[in-house]
Amino acid sequence: MTIYALSSGPGIAGISVIRVSGSKTKDVIVNLTKQKAPEPRVATLRKFNKINNNELIDEGILIWFPGPYSYTGEDMAEFHVHGSKAVVDSIQDTISKIDGCRLADPGEFTKIAFQNGKINLLKAESISDLISSETEIQRQQAIKIMSGKSSEKFNSLRSRLIKILSNVEAKIDFPEDDLPDDILENIHTETDYIRNEIEKILNDRRVGERIREGFKIAIVGPTNAGKSSLLNYLSRRDIAIVSEIAGTTRDVIEAHLNLDGFPVILSDTAGIRVSKNEIEKKGIKLALKKAKNADLNIIVLEPKSQDFRDFFNESAIKKSILVINKSDLGVNEISNEIEKYNPIFISVKKEKNLDQLIDLIKENLKNKFISSEDIYITRERHRSNLKNCVEHLKNFQKKKSLEDFDKGAEDLRLAVRYLGMIVGKVDVEEVLGSIFNDFCIGK
Numbered sequence: 001m002t003i004y005a006l007s008s009g010p011g012i013a014g015i016s017v018i019r020v021s022g023s024k025t026k027d028v029i030v031n032l033t034k035q036k037a038p039e040p041r042v043a044t045l046r047k048f049n050k051i052n053n054n055e056l057i058d059e060g061i062l063i064w065f066p067g068p069y070s071y072t073g074e075d076m077a078e079f080h081v082h083g084s085k086a087v088v089d090s091i092q093d094t095i096s097k098i099d100g101c102r103l104a105d106p107g108e109f110t111k112i113a114f115q116n117g118k119i120n121l122l123k124a125e126s127i128s129d130l131i132s133s134e135t136e137i138q139r140q141q142a143i144k145i146m147s148g149k150s151s152e153k154f155n156s157l158r159s160r161l162i163k164i165l166s167n168v169e170a171k172i173d174f175p176e177d178d179l180p181d182d183i184l185e186n187i188h189t190e191t192d193y194i195r196n197e198i199e200k201i202l203n204d205r206r207v208g209e210r211i212r213e214g215f216k217i218a219i220v221g222p223t224n225a226g227k228s229s230l231l232n233y234l235s236r237r238d239i240a241i242v243s244e245i246a247g248t249t250r251d252v253i254e255a256h257l258n259l260d261g262f263p264v265i266l267s268d269t270a271g272i273r274v275s276k277n278e279i280e281k282k283g284i285k286l287a288l289k290k291a292k293n294a295d296l297n298i299i300v301l302e303p304k305s306q307d308f309r310d311f312f313n314e315s316a317i318k319k320s321i322l323v324i325n326k327s328d329l330g331v332n333e334i335s336n337e338i339e340k341y342n343p344i345f346i347s348v349k350k351e352k353n354l355d356q357l358i359d360l361i362k363e364n365l366k367n368k369f370i371s372s373e374d375i376y377i378t379r380e381r382h383r384s385n386l387k388n389c390v391e392h393l394k395n396f397q398k399k400k401s402l403e404d405f406d407k408g409a410e411d412l413r414l415a416v417r418y419l420g421m422i423v424g425k426v427d428v429e430e431v432l433g434s435i436f437n438d439f440c441i442g443k
Contacts, residue, residue, distance in 0.1 A: 021104075023075060107128070130142035168408065188397075215295050220288075226348050259365065291312060297317075299317075299322050
């Protein structure tokens with residue numbers, strides 16, 4: 001089946017790009033242009049016509065990519081036309097009338113590229129991340145993953161695991177033959193090395209996921225402390241309703257921000273207090289849950305209401321910036337309990353010391369995001385597979401004797417499988433290939 005879709009953004013534009021991929025691509029070119037396909041990978045000016053009455057649709061650029069030297073690995077073409085909805089709809093409607101052509105599913109071009117071995121799963125994911133990136137740090141991370149360094153790392157570890165497995169498989173298949181001592185020693189040394197490398201990758205403070213998904217900041221505190229006003233100020237727009245009536249905010253209100261290139265999800269929450277109102281109690285429960293799961297909390301208090309420790313546990317306070325709002329009304333005294341957390345005195349209304357607060361937030365972002373280590377994990381899928389790989393390596397390392405190798409081999413196979421799932425490579429034939437190449441079994 002040949003697929004087609006608008007590859008550029010929807011809406012009015014100077015140029016729109018319609019992509020076609022599959023065995024019928026040449027037929028599409030001939031039907032629309034009434035000419036044969038142009039030279040490969042050469043931008044060629046062509047007229048595009050309807051196939052039923054030869055009516056001219058538009059004049060634009062055609063680029064022909066014969067397979068396998070294309071993005072998808074199949075025959076592929078791009079039609080660069082004027083970016084009006086009428087032109088795009090007419091081109092796509094014409095292609096749909098050609099036998100064997102249908103509209104592509106979301107992400108199907110990249111899926112075909114993966115299935116045809118043009119890219120691995122990590123690169124496919126990084127393409128999606130690059131398209132979705134909203135901040136500079138997200139773009140940089142997606143580009144680094146696309147460059148292939150992560151794939152090289154995981155493929156290298158996987159190759160070393162396959163080598164270990166091939167040694168173990170050789171012993172299982174030929175139990176009467178003794179493996180050299182250096183190979184047996186190497187099995188344990190290599191397993192230790194691979195496990196340590198994966199554990200170092202896992203011990204990354206989830207930097208990659210934070211960059212991709214956004215740094216979670218929860219604005220929490222008692223009612224009427226100015227939390228919603230602070231959200232509106234940091235967002236530079238009126239997102240939350242601001243009122244002098246206590247308990248106005250009942251649900252969690254979120255805003256996605258770009259702070260100096262760092263992606264942030266800022267959450268305004270319900271005011272925390274003892275309440276008998278069932279709806280407000282649910283809002284307070286959500287607020288405490290947000291505080292627990294956030295990367296950073298901004299606890300907003302006001303001079304006359306400084307009690308907060310009854311609501312927040314120590315772990316939530318440790319990852320918090322303590323803010324005393326409404327300082328323009330005067331601050332008579334601060335308790336020792338508050339003072340030990342180095343609070344910032346601000347006034348959202350008078351825009352006092354808000355730059356100091358923003359600088360502190362940025363400092364927290366940099367401490368969380370900036371890492372001297374390379375980033376290899378950007379999704380929970382990667383982390384889960386690596387954890388499973390480590391567990392099976394641990395199980396294998398518990399097998400100390402040669403007699404246990406047949407049981408340990410299954411743990412190695414599963415470790416190889418989980419590591420391969422990250423880049424989308426799972427192939428037991430590689431184990432056989434390694435045995436033949438290194439041990440000359442047929443000799």
